[in-house]
Amino acid sequence: MGRREQRTELDGRYRHMLSEIAAMTYPIDAYSMWKGVEAPLHPGAERYYRQHEYLK
Incomplete structure (x- = not known):
């Protein structure tokens, strides 16, 4: 399964919940x-986020 999937x-696990009470x-x-x-x-997570420029 790819990243997009x-x-x-x-996303689908939380989409049915109101955003005020959803865990994410x-x-x-x-x-x-x-x-x-x-x-x-x-x-490892920090390294991944930095490599993909999510952390700045």
Whole structure:
């Protein structure tokens, strides 16, 4: 399964919920989903986000 299919599947898990109560926002935006997270990113996740220019 490619990234686009994975994102579509994940979006679909939350799309039926009101955005005020959903665990995640949708559509998923990789450029902002890491913001406001109080826990540090896993080093592999941070590397991935930097390589794809999601972290700036």
